[in-house]
Amino acid sequence: MIESLGAHVAALYSAKPGSVHAPSIDYAALSPILIVLGAACLGIVVEAFSPRRARRAIQFVLAVAALLTAGAAVVWQAGANLTTASGAVAIDSAGLFFQGSIIVLGLLAVLLIAEQKLERGGAFAVQPAGPDRSVSSGTGGVGGTQGAGVAGGAGGMASSESVRVPTNTEVFPLTMFALAGMLLFVTANDLLVMFVALEVLSLPLYLLCGLARRRRLLSQEAAMKYFLLGAFASAFFLYGVALLYGYAGTVSLGGIAGAIAHGPSPTLGGHASQTLLLLGLSLLIVGLLFKAGAAPFHSWTPDVYQGAPTPITALMAACTKVAAFGAIARVLYICFDKAAQDWRPILITVAIVTMVTGAVLAITQTDIKRLLAYSSIANAGFILTGTVTLSAAGLSATMFYLVAYGFMTLGALGVVMTVRDAGGEANHISRWAGLARRSPAVAGVMTFFLLAFAGIPLTSGFTSKFAVFSAAFGAGRLELVIVGVIASMVLVFPYLRLVVLMYAAEPAADSATVQLPGGPTRLAIAVGALATLALGVAPGPLLQLASNAAHFVA
């Protein structure tokens, strides 16, 4: 199978069988991906050759500059509607919109990653393997107080050792690799390229998850879990690709769509077996839904979100979501729209299960990052509600929702980073009691984000929910609207509980306090809050952009 697949790929990519010609590549169209990928490679060189002292600054500037340039390149390419590299990559308006979103949200995530002031040396362990000096707990480190003594001792050790705490700077190139993979993922026009992009974006994320400076075991456990389950999902995806190749005789999205519409092309071979199509389709979708964090493939989300260093959680919650849904939308809209009657009932069920699971389980959470993880699961369900309609309105609603949710969740996780005690971040929500007394501004910003998650009007949360629900209603998917509304009601409760806790409870003597973060984090939180407000009060421009861009090249 693999051999014949390879032969077909070679045949595809060559004008005459036997002699391989390099396909023509439109470098301008690929420039956003190439810039980020180049910056990632350059980051490795910097890691090897730059002086240790300057490394962090160089890496940070490099990452930010590369993302800004890539963003400019996306704007420059606006209006492009082409496929390149022999049709393996599609640069179209929807793809560019997703790329732009990933770059903007990725930039904010990089700002959070660069945070140094909250924790000496940053949030990342220097040695990925083995315990760090500031291990807070040997039993998984769920309780913050337990590790406080150890951490205090370690702090003393660190200050006596040297003024400069070593910093992990490899996170920057890793992040850039992940972002480059995401940029390719949302524009991949053939399933093999999509698989490669999936791996490029996933592998750095597995690593990044295990790099938390505090609560090492929890973090490493998260990385392990994410890696194992992610590998399973990749295998599912790849198996699905193989079966679809068997069905259509091609891995290009357009080719498979043609095979579904008119039967497999005789020149390509392939067996017009519905079994192959349906099995392949479902395995492929399982792989993608895993990345999106949709139920029943969501079980990794809370553990990984909790264990990963918070800036990485933000990166995953914002950017990976965009990438996953970008790919899901492209596959569904371009490739399988003719087979909609086969998969739609299943995906509608998945959306419903996802909304209900996320909303109900969010109620019982006591850890703020797990709470946000379940909220992200529920939000994946809301987004899916827009995607499965297969209408232009649904696609543009999905796109708008992803951006709005990305800003919200980045900002909220940025706030989570600042609420700390001696053991690092104070993630247990009981530690947030009375926060409004001590830090009214931070509590106010967090409240604003929580109201946005709850979908209160004048925040982007309302606009985006309205967009997906009205798209679903317009497509006659009443059941999704009803479940969505009920899930929204249920979700209000956990958010409100946190608000009540921050404002009502008296602060305990050992309650967490807010530490003033550095400039980049403050910038990221401010941008997140302003975007959440702006997309609630005046969502017109972005809605217009999304509705203009809601178009894939066939």
Next chain:
Amino acid sequence: MAHVPLFSLLIAVPLLGVALIALLPRRAEQLAKPIALGAALVVFSGTVAMWFGWRTDGPRFQYPESYTWIPQFGSAFTLGADGIAAVMVALVGVLVPIVVLASWHDAEPGKHSVRAFFALVLVLESFMLGVFAATDVLVFYVFFEVMLVPMYFLISSYGGPRRQYAAVKFFLYSLVGGLLMLASVIGLYAISSNQLGKGTFSFEALLSLHIDPVTQRWLFLGFFIAFAIKAPLIPFHTWLPDASAQAPIGVSVLLVGALDKVGTYGMLRYCLPLFGSAAYDFAPWIIGLSVAGILYGAILAVGQSDMKRLVAYTSIAHFGFIALGVFAFTAQAGTGAVLYMVNHGLSVGALFLVVGFLISRRNSSLISDFGGMARLMPWIAGVFLIAGLSALSLPGTNSFASEFLILIGAFGAHKAATIVATVGIIFAALFVLWLYQQTMHGPLIPELAVTDSPARLAVRDITRREVAVISPLIGLILLLGVYPQPVIDVINPAVDRTLADLHISSGR
């Protein structure tokens, strides 16, 4: 006059006040009070200007404004008022300065910020004006929902001992209603995009839709339950006694006096004209609920030992009357219902404020902590009596005309319900007179009988600030008691138009 963007100014002025308050340095935070009062008075003068510029024979929606907002959703930021909205805007304009003045010292005893209190009151005023002045359903919905947020914080941060419970209950009840309404709003949008080619939220455009009766029922229920929770009608009422008993007095006045009126206002302005056939289908049930509410509220009011809860239960009875008027579908009853919304705002406002005066004397809201107070504070007793008589709709006070209009308007179609509702009036007399007699007459309670006890010294008659707070309300209660005609003239044409729309959309 018509070229002044009146309503956007009214909405913007309180927010401007909020911005000023936010800029105050910490040591000057007491300045928040005059700023809030100033902003509220500016809004009040704006509503006075609106009142005198109103043309009773004019177009349905006066002072119209429209700005593009979210064209992708077919929603524009359109404002304007028909007669029903105009009187509600005026009610808000009257109540807020009074509440600001009445709450002058309320925010201080707690550890909470004085600035935040007055800023929240102004934000709430702005949103309430927005909800009444909106002529776009999405704009209405947005204001309807965000109103919750300042109210939640006012109750949860400045309320009584069980304020958290009350605030969360209020928030969850209202939000559940709001989300049900959201489903209906989206449904309305989808139907409009099917029938009109492009989705819209413009109220006047939505009136032209032809919605089949089954769909109407579902959409109606989404709106109605949200409004019934807000108003509140039985069985959605349980949050009100908690919320209004725990909220500080000024906030209770705003909550019951103005904010809850959005419920009955919405039933009349949105449920009836948009979903006429469903309104006819459900009317018997709703009238049943209203009458049940009248009796239930009145009976429970008699059983209360806490004055604030008592006033809250009387309000449930009064909301029953208003809903009865709305769903009687006659011009008299409809006009009476709108007039009752205004009158109830004034009389319950006065009643809550007087109760607040009493509480501030004794630091207790229990009826048993009072007795024979009239001897110590004859002026407050007098004011209390007027406010109470207004609550029991004695002829000569404002509520009489409205209650009478509702009862004669409803009698033709719903004789039995009207007769039962009339019994509710007797209960109203019972609870008001009983409350007055318990607290003001009879022997002084032992604690106060000693001439120079500290408790007795704390009891003083009305202060100058309290005179300023209560006299506008007493004046309006008496004025509207003898001469309600100008208000009726404003309300009547709008109710006629609404009922005409009801008959068109019901197809009957």
